[in-house]
Amino acid sequence: MKAFIFDLDGVIVDTAKYHYLAWKRLAKEFDFELSELDNERLKGVSRIDSLDIILRLAGKQMDQAKKHELADKKNTWFLEYVNNMTPAEILPGSVNLLEELKTASFTIALASSSKNARTILNKIQLTDYFDVIVDGTMITHSKPHPEIFIKAARLAGVPANECLVFEDAEAGVEAAVHARMRCVGIGNPDRLHKAFIAVSDLSRLNLQKIQSLFQHADTVKS
Ligand code: BG6
Ligand code: MG
Numbered sequence: 001m002k003a004f005i006f007d008l009d010g011v012i013v014d015t016a017k018y019h020y021l022a023w024k025r026l027a028k029e030f031d032f033e034l035s036e037l038d039n040e041r042l043k044g045v046s047r048i049d050s051l052d053i054i055l056r057l058a059g060k061q062m063d064q065a066k067k068h069e070l071a072d073k074k075n076t077w078f079l080e081y082v083n084n085m086t087p088a089e090i091l092p093g094s095v096n097l098l099e100e101l102k103t104a105s106f107t108i109a110l111a112s113s114s115k116n117a118r119t120i121l122n123k124i125q126l127t128d129y130f131d132v133i134v135d136g137t138m139i140t141h142s143k144p145h146p147e148i149f150i151k152a153a154r155l156a157g158v159p160a161n162e163c164l165v166f167e168d169a170e171a172g173v174e175a176a177v178h179a180r181m182r183c184v185g186i187g188n189p190d191r192l193h194k195a196f197i198a199v200s201d202l203s204r205l206n207l208q209k210i211q212s213l214f215q216h217a218d219t220v221k222s
Pocket of ligand 2: 007008009010011016043044167168169172
């Protein structure tokens with residue numbers, strides 16, 4: 001592995017809960033109760049595609065102008081939560097792993113569908129760890145499309161098979177697999193079964209564990 005590509009929301013920082021709270025609040029406005037299970041389908045997916053999924057679940061239709069108005073409203077609420085966030089909301093193990101990778105001079109990339117990724121990274125003061133940042137403003141297709149990971153690898157100058165992705169979203173794991181990258185799932189292994197392995201959070205891993213895991217896999221393969 002030469003490059004490590006991190007998703008942001010739900011992997012590095014606990015912002016996935018704020019996306020859920022804001023979407024739930026918005027869905028209530030058209031009398032739809034957004035469950036946690038349905039919310040899993042929104043993870044990793046762009047703002048407007050997420051709204052489309054909710055509208056489909058709620059059996060509602062509306063024109064593009066209205067959709068953009070609602071998506072903006074959700075984003076305003078989301079940013080209110082983000083604004084009150086502190087580095088204490090960085091998820092367990094993220095800083096240790098970033099620190100270890102940086103010390104060992106690996107390339108570190110961020111691949112987040114969020115248009116707010118840079119704001120969030122600045123807020124939690126982790127921007128300087130990343131050699132490459134690809135966010136929602138730089139892509140045309142949302143995860144599960146592999147565009148974001150392919151772009152991150154290209155900017156890092158590292159071939160796909162030497163990149164390792166960390167993802168909490170089913171759509172994100174799928175995108176990594178489509179990009180022909182190995183992926184560590186963060187969260188429930190049943191949901192993230194397409195990942196190479198799944199762990200509850202990054203504190204379960206360190207560089208040595210990651211290297212031995214993948215060296216072993218490569219030995220078995222060859
Ligand atoms: C992803 C989140 O990181 O970013 C999704 O997992 C979110 O839930 C997407 O919809 C887009 O985020 P934003 O901040 O541009 O609305
Ligand atoms: Mg995520």
